[in-house]
Amino acid sequence: MALIIRNGLVLTFEPDTLGGEIIDNGAVVIDGNTIVRVGPSGQLESEYPNAEVLDAGGKIIMPGFVIAHTHMPYVLGHNQPVDFSQLRSFWDMLQKMGWEWLEDITTGEGIYASTRYAAMKMLKSGTTTVCDLVEAPNALPGPLEYSVRAIDEIGIRAQLGYEVSERVPGVSILEKLDPEMAQRGFEENLRLFKQLSSLNHGRITPRLGVHTAYTNSFETLKQARTYADTHGCGIQIHIAEIPRAFLVEKYGKSAPEVLEENGLLGSDVVAAHCIDLTDGDLEILERNKVNIAHTPMTNSLGGNGVARVTEMLEKGMNVALGHDCFFTLDTAEYMRYCYLVHKAHHANPMVIPPFQLMDMVLSHGAKALGMEHQIGTLKPGKKADIILLEPDSPTPVTPATVMSYFTMTFTGRDVHTVFVDGRKVVEDRRLTTGDEEEIKADCIAEGRALWKRNGISV
Ligand SMILES: [Zn+2]
Known part of the structure; x- marks a missing residue:
């Protein structure tokens, strides 16, 4: 009826x-x-x-709002007591906060609990679709099974993928990358395909995850493009969230240059961050019709600067909003920060007018995910x-x-x-698909367990 x-x-x-x-x-x-x-x-x-x-x-x-870049298991790191003396740069934050203290010790049960909680909080604040990217190398194989179970249960719409990365847990990426780690990532994405085909409602769809240009060899980047073309699933990746100089030192080229030369870029790519770009880098992303997932709050946290979003929008590029799940799960906060930070950055109150902000979090998000005819x-x-x-x-x-x-x-x-x-x-502001108190208690218990693995007892 x-x-x-x-x-x-x-x-x-x-x-x-x-x-x-x-x-x-x-x-x-x-x-x-x-x-x-x-x-x-x-x-x-x-x-x-x-x-x-x-x-x-x-x-x-x-x-409903569409958020084009999240890591729902990051919820377990919310409010974790952090020794800031160890975090002097974005590098440290990535190595310690992102990997060592979080992703490398995340379990399947932790993913299930945090994803249920994140999906619940996002639904309750109006986000109906997310594009989620999971990395939990020590939970392989199978961490995405926990993501799917949580997303399916809570009822949010999602695209999902596992981050293909040659990074070896516990080893600096400056010392060693291992292509075998990337293969395990591809296998996890493939397992997801099979799992989703048995769900039958189409509310969860796959999107291949690729960590970055600097944590993968050219062979792996090429393989990612072949995989995405074979499965028609598109790619989600982080581009230029670290200073451009790092890749230039490694390859003599920037991330957009490396990715274009290896055939990875295209209109089916959702690229998070895209901060430190030259005019030439920006042109590469524009001519390849790459979708941008702008994540202003995490970019600010890392001291990484402000992405050239106003120029991207002027060029007619498709800029959506993402948020990494690093802070709150309320999209309104990311919207307001996005609305304000570019005005401050450009000393110009006319940039990012309200309607453009709304486009970013609605139709641009849908287009980024290839779902503009659906949501x-x-x-x-x-x-x-x-x-x-x-x-x-x-x-x-x-x-x-x-x-x-x-x-x-x-x-x-x-x-x-x-x-x-x-x-x-x-x-009436209550989740209908689960017991809110139970979901929260489960997440707190998994947060406590993860922190304990970091030597933090609460
Ligand atoms: Zn991310």
Whole structure:
């Protein structure tokens, strides 16, 4: 039976349209997992007199957010007591915080618990699709089985992959890379393919993970392209999150140059970070139609500078928002930081206007994941990934003010109801697909266990 979500402020968010169509007192009709109509409430109510009704009076009805780069198991590292005297550079952060103290000691059970928690928190704050990248070399083979089980259970939409990397746990990447490690990564991605084919609902899809240009040989990078072409799954990778000089010293070339020469780049690539780029590097990413997953908060944490996002957008490149799951899981915080940091960086209040920010976290995210015909806007024929917001605003939220609301007062706590694939996964701010307290307790227990492996007892 059809469901009509009525009497809301409907925001359709077609790309590059200053927010798309805005329908005051509007409605959306869904049937199964598909949006079938969007329009004025009165009209759609008379067209669908027998539909089930959900009243959205006082609420915004809009598409769910799409986050193009996450590492959900990173949740286990949240608030971990850190000896900052050991972290003098981004290198140290990567080696210690990222690998030694986190990824290298992550277990399958830890991945399951943290992914369930992260998916729950993201759904509750309006994110309906994520692109997740897992690295847990000491949990091979099989860590993605735990990711799939958690994602499937909680009900978020996801693309998923394991990071192909020649890095050897416990050994500096400056000393040694081992192609055999990369093969184990490919095998894990292949296992995921088989596992997903038995799920049958299509809400979780594979996307090959590749760590970086500097942790893989040219042969492995070429193999990644062949793999992605063979399976039609696209690639997710980190590009230029470390200073350009590192790769230039190693290869005499930058990361975009190395990746282009080895055939890895293309319109099916989602590249996180992309910070330290020359004009030539930027042109390479542009001409290869690479999708950018901008992660402003982690870039700032690492002292890595501000990515050239305003120039990318001016060039018409597809820039989406990612967040690494390193801080909060509330997309509103990353949106606001993105909205502000470029204004500060360029000393120009005109850059990243609100509608452009919304494009990044909606239609650009969908396009980055190759899902622009399925998600990212409210349009008949698209998947019913819909969120209802109840603005907690000191002033009226109207068609004229709603774009300002997203940049000024919106937080994830305003998210009231969430549908993914037509299924109501959050209702009245509570997860419907699991026991929130149990999910949180399980995550805390796994966090405690992981910290203990670092010699931290709490
Ligand atoms: Zn990342």
